[in-house]
Amino acid sequence: MSGHHIIPFSVYRNVLIALLILTVLTVAVAKPVSGFDAGVFNFLIAMGIASVKAGLVLAYFMQLKYDNKLYLAVIVSTVLFLGLLFSVAMIDWATRVPEISTL
Amino acid sequence: MSSAADKSKNYLNHEKGLWSWLTTLDHKRIGIMYMITVMLFFLIGGIFALLIRFELFSTGGQIVDADGYNRMMTFHGAIMVFMVIIPGIPAFLGNFFLPLHLGAKDVAFPKVNLMSWYCLIIGAAISFFSLFAEKVATGWTFYTPYSISETSNGAILLVLGAFVMGFSSILTGLNFVATTHRLRAPGMGFFQMPLFVWGLYSTAILQIIATPVLAITLLLLAAEKTMGIGFFDPKLGGDPVLFQHFFWFYSHPAVYIMILPAMGIISELITAFSRKVIFGYKAIAFSSVGIAAVSFFVWGHHMFVSGQSQVAGVIFSFLTMLVGVPTAIKTFNWVATMYKGSIQFQSPMLYAMGFLFLFTIGGVTGVMLAVMAVDVHFHDTYFVVAHFHYVMVGGTLMAIMGGIYYWFPKMFGKMYNEFMAQLSFLFIFVGFNVTFFPQFILGAQGMPRRYFDYLPAFEPLNRVSTVGSWLIAIGFLIGLYVIINGLLKGKKAPDNPWGAKTLEWQTSSPPPHTNFHEQPVVTGGPYEFR
Numbered sequence: 001m002s003g004h005h006i007i008p009f010s011v012y013r014n015v016l017i018a019l020l021i022l023t024v025l026t027v028a029v030a031k032p033v034s035g036f037d038a039g040v041f042n043f044l045i046a047m048g049i050a051s052v053k054a055g056l057v058l059a060y061f062m063q064l065k066y067d068n069k070l071y072l073a074v075i076v077s078t079v080l081f082l083g084l085l086f087s088v089a090m091i092d093w094a095t096r097v098p099e100i101s102t103l
Numbered sequence: 104m105s106s107a108a109d110k111s112k113n114y115l116n117h118e119k120g121l122w123s124w125l126t127t128l129d130h131k132r133i134g135i136m137y138m139i140t141v142m143l144f145f146l147i148g149g150i151f152a153l154l155i156r157f158e159l160f161s162t163g164g165q166i167v168d169a170d171g172y173n174r175m176m177t178f179h180g181a182i183m184v185f186m187v188i189i190p191g192i193p194a195f196l197g198n199f200f201l202p203l204h205l206g207a208k209d210v211a212f213p214k215v216n217l218m219s220w221y222c223l224i225i226g227a228a229i230s231f232f233s234l235f236a237e238k239v240a241t242g243w244t245f246y247t248p249y250s251i252s253e254t255s256n257g258a259i260l261l262v263l264g265a266f267v268m269g270f271s272s273i274l275t276g277l278n279f280v281a282t283t284h285r286l287r288a289p290g291m292g293f294f295q296m297p298l299f300v301w302g303l304y305s306t307a308i309l310q311i312i313a314t315p316v317l318a319i320t321l322l323l324l325a326a327e328k329t330m331g332i333g334f335f336d337p338k339l340g341g342d343p344v345l346f347q348h349f350f351w352f353y354s355h356p357a358v359y360i361m362i363l364p365a366m367g368i369i370s371e372l373i374t375a376f377s378r379k380v381i382f383g384y385k386a387i388a389f390s391s392v393g394i395a396a397v398s399f400f401v402w403g404h405h406m407f408v409s410g411q412s413q414v415a416g417v418i419f420s421f422l423t424m425l426v427g428v429p430t431a432i433k434t435f436n437w438v439a440t441m442y443k444g445s446i447q448f449q450s451p452m453l454y455a456m457g458f459l460f461l462f463t464i465g466g467v468t469g470v471m472l473a474v475m476a477v478d479v480h481f482h483d484t485y486f487v488v489a490h491f492h493y494v495m496v497g498g499t500l501m502a503i504m505g506g507i508y509y510w511f512p513k514m515f516g517k518m519y520n521e522f523m524a525q526l527s528f529l530f531i532f533v534g535f536n537v538t539f540f541p542q543f544i545l546g547a548q549g550m551p552r553r554y555f556d557y558l559p560a561f562e563p564l565n566r567v568s569t570v571g572s573w574l575i576a577i578g579f580l581i582g583l584y585v586i587i588n589g590l591l592k593g594k595k596a597p598d599n600p601w602g603a604k605t606l607e608w609q610t611s612s613p614p615p616h617t618n619f620h621e622q623p624v625v626t627g628g629p630y631e632f633r
Binding site: 084091093095096097 | 251267312342344348349352399400403410411412413414415418
């Protein structure tokens, strides 16, 4: 088993700065705050930024980047199962045909 | 070499007093605590089942009104699913026998193991509070928006209770995965493990991955109820079918949490009582993993008539039928194991054969229900009630009973009364078919489920069904007598009364605190009958 990996302070500092910048960016693209209107993409952009932030936390603060790849596989499989739930629910939602009452 | 004095010490007399049980880290004692808890819950759930059947003996109200019936039905469903069948095999028999099967001294995380039992108790207390104090009457599926609008906080509490009990399930699953990977005896590879372990391992993966979705559902329910954010309620812009997606994404794999370990027990029973090497060991082992994998892709078959899209319905219909493949592989292998075996018809084997008979009916009617066009007719009728009782009771409960009788001599060091055990089986098996087979016919004729009254034309078969429930009750009472009588007056059991080959039979009955007097070393497969 590998020991605890020592990450240089500069890496933590840079990740923190990146997270702060991304937080500012999240606020900047929020329609109620900045008026930025990209339609449905507002949501996708916000989720994309949040995903990058979560990835940085997982990789550096939780040290997944340096740890046994088994843990990475566990995390990825969890995300895939969540994706399965969302994607199939979305397939249902997107392919529904509104019923017209015959009454 | 261990002395006779060493052998008289076992996990039951290793420590004394109630406190030693409540704080024990011994997986065997925790297993026994689960056994007592689950049997108590089974008694409560069973009483509600009898009351439901009594109510349905004739048309019109017999003992309760419609609301009272809804509550009884909810109590029965929620208690039996969340407190009996889900923890039944993994937490009770799994806890007791997984380390013994693997040649280990205990599970990987004994304290976590104890914590899982307390989680079950706390979760059950929350659920009982929601059921009795908040009077939840939504059925065990607590579909929104009805469940949100019709109860104050009952549905949220019930989901909270289910999740806390689910947490118990997650902890057990984690323990089993870690134990299976790290604590196998020297010489035991994955393909030297007994098939019960494969069943528990596949179940553990489901427990870990599926159960957290209950937490998401709980969060969304709470947010909708307290903050008015529309997730499920159409009035708030939500989608009620979304709740069903979330609910069944957990609850369908939960069906396999119930049945996979049962299949593991059946593998053990059939090979031990046919006195033959199991046919197709790897096929059975991989089919457990296969069922676990496919079970994640089939949840939408509960929602064919919910307003779910036809495209999603077709996908789910096809995937549901796929589950039949690994399940049939197991069944054929069990039958092939029995072929030309020296079959002994003792009570555990009777239960295993009962399982084969009843589970096959449950499984085949499941494939019928997977056909969308057929499901439109059968949905929410007694056909569905009969189908899942054939799977859950005819499958899981038969396996639990068979497992209890099989391992009773090992757990308590005593033998039970074989004749009475067989009599108990006879009542349960006949009673079960008398109760539930008429329900297939009633369902096909269109009798809806979850109603406290019905048309007079359905009365004769309902009466037959109710009489069957009394036979089942008599069978379980005899079974309870067999267990209590065996504990109090049973003859001393030898270490290996069945001549079985797996590791737990190599230690004394009951096992010592550390399971084995000497570390077992594995040199061959788990079922080497010659």
